[in-house]
Amino acid sequence: MKERVQVVENIFSANDRLATENRARLDQHRVLGLNLMASPGAGKTSLIERTLAVLKEEMRVAVVDGDVATSIDADRAAAAGATAIQINTGGECHLDAVMLQGALRELPLASLDLLIVENVGNLICPASFSLGTHFSVLIASVPEGDDKPYKYPAMYRGVDALVINKIDLRPYVEFNLEYFQAGVEMLNPGLVTLPLSCRTGEGLEAWLAWVRGQLKELRHG
Amino acid sequence: MKERVQVVENIFSANDRLATENRARLDQHRVLGLNLMASPGAGKTSLIERTLAVLKEEMRVAVVDGDVATSIDADRAAAAGATAIQINTGGECHLDAVMLQGALRELPLASLDLLIVENVGNLICPASFSLGTHFSVLIASVPEGDDKPYKYPAMYRGVDALVINKIDLRPYVEFNLEYFQAGVEMLNPGLVTLPLSCRTGEGLEAWLAWVRGQLKELRHG
Numbered sequence: 024m025k026e027r028v029q030v031v032e033n034i035f036s037a038n039d040r041l042a043t044e045n046r047a048r049l050d051q052h053r054v055l056g057l058n059l060m061a062s063p064g065a066g067k068t069s070l071i072e073r074t075l076a077v078l079k080e081e082m083r084v085a086v087v088d089g090d091v092a093t094s095i096d097a098d099r100a101a102a103a104g105a106t107a108i109q110i111n112t113g114g115e116c117h118l119d120a121v122m123l124q125g126a127l128r129e130l131p132l133a134s135l136d137l138l139i140v141e142n143v144g145n146l147i148c149p150a151s152f153s154l155g156t157h158f159s160v161l162i163a164s165v166p167e168g169d170d171k172p173y174k175y176p177a178m179y180r181g182v183d184a185l186v187i188n189k190i191d192l193r194p195y196v197e198f199n200l201e202y203f204q205a206g207v208e209m210l211n212p213g214l215v216t217l218p219l220s221c222r223t224g225e226g227l228e229a230w231l232a233w234v235r236g237q238l239k240e241l242r243h244g
Numbered sequence: 245m246k247e248r249v250q251v252v253e254n255i256f257s258a259n260d261r262l263a264t265e266n267r268a269r270l271d272q273h274r275v276l277g278l279n280l281m282a283s284p285g286a287g288k289t290s291l292i293e294r295t296l297a298v299l300k301e302e303m304r305v306a307v308v309d310g311d312v313a314t315s316i317d318a319d320r321a322a323a324a325g326a327t328a329i330q331i332n333t334g335g336e337c338h339l340d341a342v343m344l345q346g347a348l349r350e351l352p353l354a355s356l357d358l359l360i361v362e363n364v365g366n367l368i369c370p371a372s373f374s375l376g377t378h379f380s381v382l383i384a385s386v387p388e389g390d391d392k393p394y395k396y397p398a399m400y401r402g403v404d405a406l407v408i409n410k411i412d413l414r415p416y417v418e419f420n421l422e423y424f425q426a427g428v429e430m431l432n433p434g435l436v437t438l439p440l441s442c443r444t445g446e447g448l449e450a451w452l453a454w455v456r457g458q459l460k461e462l463r464h465g
Binding site (some may be wrong): 063090091093145147168171173176196197 | 283285309312313314316317332335337364365366367368369385387388389391392394395396397398408412413416417418443
């Protein structure tokens with residue numbers, strides 16, 4: 024196993040170097056980069072659609088979609104008005120910095136304001152690979168259950184903001200918000216938490232304000 | 245990357261060899277082994293609780309729970325009446341045959357009928373690692389959305405039965421069952437599909453009958 028450990032360490036350090044390069048390119052063009060992560064079906068693509076519906080009137084947005092197969096999500100992002108690039112990971116369980124670097128080469132960075140990266144649906148592997156974006160955003164969802172922070176601590180520990188999607192389903196499922204939030208607070212004290220429903224639109228305004236605020240900070244901060 | 249590819253190939257073939265050994269041990273003791281896989285929060289642990297509530301009166305059941313952290317699931321399985329073993333994968337995104345081999349050593353196989361393995365919540369990585377169980381069972385859930393077969397084809401292609409959990413939520417979410425099932429049929433024609441709700445109990449009898457049928461087949465088939 025020693026050989027494998029060495030190989031894995033090399034992969035991580037090469038990834039970090041490329042992530043730093045990606046960040047420099049985003050900063051050079053003052054493009055805000057967000058890395059959206061979640062388990063399958065938590066609502067990453069729906070949140071992107073909702074976000075584009077409003078923000079495409081205010082800023083120029085591109086979406087990079089990572090999936091093990093298909094271009095369903097990139098097609099939805101393009102239909103919602105973004106410049107969209109699909110990264111097919113060919114079975115890999117996460118995006119990494121080299122994949123994003125390839126996508127950045129294809130994008131007109133000089134004429135963008137916001138880059139949303141939709142990572143592969145997975146609560147484990149994406150947490151280990153920095154992409155170089157400015158913020159990592161985790162999208163949890165109410166029907167997934169309130170024990171997820173306890174069960175996927177690396178993911179909850181590493182993110183800069185937490186969206187809790189599908190709050191409209193709270194009457195129909197067991198979800199103890201206090202238990203969930205106690206787990207989050209233990210792992211990531213003071214984490215920005217944005218409960219919302221992509222279905223009903225409740226709570227979206229706070230999310231949009233957060234995105235606008237980060238872009239403003241990048242531009243004028 | 246060549247070195248890494250070689251290492252990964254070695255890992256897969258070593259895993260397959262150990263999976264064959266695990267299967268031989270289960271067969272020797274005529275213990276039916278099920279490998280439950282799903283994304284986080286689809287309801288693996290709830291299905292195990294529901295299954296134990298009925299089947300523990302008819303057969304002797306053990307549960308092996310894989311998680312990247314905590315023993316929440318094994319504690320729930322033990323509380324529901326099973327001999328339960330927790331495998332903490334230490335961050336790994338899937339169980340593998342060597343982890344199960346360790347657990348089998350701890351279990352009283354000669355006095356068991358059914359072994360349920362609860363894999364790590366993940367729709368990608370567990371699909372690549374055989375454990376040696378007799379059947380792989382995927383648990384989908386309605387709020388995850390109807391596009392999951394298209395987006396996670398390797399997982400849907402490789403399983404022997406499909407549970408669709410949380411059907412009680414159908415009135416409250418978008419879920420086109422025909423679109424979902426067309427994707428499943430394309431990848432895995434004729435796959436046994438068991439819609440149910442662990443919350444209301446609807447559909448559970450068909451699942452329990454499937455488990456009983458597989459055990460009977462193993463014993464007398």
